[in-house]
Amino acid sequence: KSRGVAILIKKNIPFTEIKVLKGKEGRAIMLLLEIMSQKMLLVNIYAPVWGGGPTFFYRLNAKLQQFNDIPIIMGGDFNEVLDLQLDRSIKAKPHVSGTNRAIHTLISDFNLVDVWRVVNPTMRDYTFFSHRHNSYSRTDLFLISRSLIGDTFAVDIEIRTISEHAPISFTHSGILGLEKSRNWRLNVSLLRLPEVQALVKKAISDFYKCNPKGESDTGLLWDTVKAVLRGKLISYATNRKKERLQKTIELEQEIKEKELALNFHNLQYLKYEFNKLMSQKVEFALFRVRQSYFEAGEKASKLLAYHLCKLTASHNIHMIKNDSNRQMVTNRDINLTFKQFYSKLYTSESGVDISDSNTYLADIKLPCLDPGDRDVLEAPIATPEIKKAIEIIKSGKSPGPD
Template sequence: MVNMSAADGGHPVRFISWNVKGLNGPVKRAKVFSHLKQLKADILFLQETHLRVEDHNRLRKAWISQVFHSRFNSRSRGVAILITKRMQFTPSDVISDPNGRFIIVSGSLFQIPVILVNVYAPNWDDVQFANRVLSLIPNLNTHKLIFSGDLNCAIDPLLDRSCPRGTFAGMAKAFSMFMQQNGYMDPWRFLNPSVRQFSFFSHVHHSYSRLDYFFIDNSLIPMIRQIEYTAIVISDHSPVKLDLCFPLNVRERPLWRLNPLLLSNEKFCSYISANIDTFFETNKTESVSYSLLWETLEAYLRGQIISYTSHANKERRKEMQVLLKSIWDLDRKYSEAPTAELYKSRVDLQAKFNLLSTNLSEQLILKTRGLYYEYGDKASRLMAHQLKRQAASRLIPQVRDMHQNLTSNPKEINNIFATFYSSLYASEFPSDKTNMERFLDNLEIPTLEPEEVENLDRALGQEEINNAIMAMQNVYHAIYLEELTAIEMTEKIAQLFNISPRQIHQIYKQGPTGIHVLVSDEMIQNFQDESCFILDTLKAEGCDSYHIILK
């Protein structure tokens, strides 16, 4: 981490860039946003969101006001720029890549014109992509550039890789030359000219690289407060933090609210009960009125609750920080001298961090469900937002008439739909039935022999299933799970092979030593997005069903 004495005045704005490796799973998404809130993010640059166009509303949280996302309608790639409610940002222009590789947002941040660029570059050396992105950035003469993303290349192959290479990639040269010629710089490398720090860990090659960057305008150097690569957790990329001080960014102290989840904590309830008893023993006298006693108790309990929650939050943050610091230190040691013991230690620490972050995510999901349960069917702001979103999704702004002319007039649109459905459901039954009866009388309908019917109705055998799998060895079939459960996976695999789900007895995953581990709901929830498996079958004992083996 590097700190600088920033320009006078103004609270720092924290920019965070992170390749999150998919946000489709609710638990993974909650863990990511919980971690981002702990990092106190203000403006987020997210890569590999894996969200389709209709799923972009999953990024809209209570503390996020603006969402800008690429228009790639597939569960891969995808970049987004999120602005929190604390930021005074007014967008003026948005350029979105239809292939989900970049998004460019121009606007004003605390009355300073800026260009926010978020890039997820291909994982091959594509110089044309780099040149195309850079050529599309507008208003470079009038706006301050803040460029970030996963570039999938090392700008300096000697310092930005744990296994240095002597050759520069074409994309790295294109990005580097653009920054040098137009007066932009890498703030982390500017403050750390010879330090080796990495943002990506490859579990396949057991190597580290610095692939995630910030590039900013040279005039923003005095505004830098700090820049830091945090620990690699949740994803295989590290969140990158950049703090820039904006003079007009003034923060107010937030209002205190009771967290209702505390009421399910037995330790908290015992603590509050003991404090109430102590308060009444000390202050309940004949000279004190009940109204004054009640108001004083409210103020006293508020202070005790704030003290309890502050201590609990500090302890939880301390535990998280210790884990993050330990993971960060192990990554640094492993990048210099990789050993099996260090890798095992890192996996253990990662498991502890995942468990802790999953507990926090479960609390956030429970809190959201409680909010919907309490206010979902009441005349409140939450219901107003839901109705507005529902009405907006059903709005038809334009249609073409019978002459293929576009119209946006509501009355004309209603008339076009009325005419269409009137003709659609109008009866086309002929008045003269002679031709129809003649056709049906002369029609010869083929029939199946009893042996053919019996052959079609019999259950599929293991040999037939194996032949079907062998015929698909070189073909990938995508399975999208609407629910992360073993039952859902069983039904999807049955649909893939065109068999009944009852013919699948169990699903196992083959471990590294060849053992078969039963696939449960928890295992499926921890599958990475776009996981690939080879399917094999095994006859189940005592029944006519089969086991599916994921290899």
């Protein structure tokens, strides 16, 4: 219970799990998967702090041998720096530890690179602060196969807020462009805010001033006012989100500056403000979960519809290949490829002469109904016919909604 690692994958990412390996002590997990027609090995580790580092990495090296020639993305807390000069804030006499040698052996054997250092060759930035030594170090890393460097989009060290470690974000452009269509849903928690209540009242009042009821259809007016309110609420929510995001960015920058200056008194207050913003985000996410599952009470209809919606989304087409064997991943490119394929499929390759078609149709003698039979078919249904139809219905059957 004192340690553990995990690999989380967003639900709209199309992938196929091939193999999973877990460490006995909860310090490593490996996931071999296929994503975008490419096999990839994801590894998450939490290396021991004292003593067992070299043994841990040599064992990890041995386990990775079975995944030869497969691109690797390895991340986690290595509890060791790679560059003894650049990855520490305190300049000390270089001492190459056994753990450091084991990590470099792993990097050499599998042709890995420290992707953050590749993007920032001479920059100093750190992921861990030691209160005991009053120093910073970069012990949280992303090691990736050299073949993946060309697809690297961004690597960033984020700010430390709750943990003593700073999170690292690494974007691989191989899965960029995967889109998820979303239906707009009203954020009902906004209706509790006094300014939103005033906004809604004013919007309804202004609408009926410009659109008096008169002889207008009530249903049409209701649909129109809903569209107006939707626009107002989307605009308000968007501005509110931008303000919150801007405040978050400013707090992140200020926290980073205070960290480098070792100003711990002001740093605690800034972290409190930042965590308060994050807590609001988490509360809203939990609110949405409760709404999805419990707003229908004991009725199963809403819950069933929610799961069917998720099931439908999981069957979406996330990638196809066009005539040039190129992979199309965005919704726009996929739709365009389908359009081109079916346009070509249903385009006749032979020319048609309209005069020949008219001559052919003119010579065809199609059967016609007699006037008497036509009158019988068009006559109203009689009561004996209905009784006869009911009598021949199989027992135990009932009409459906159709």
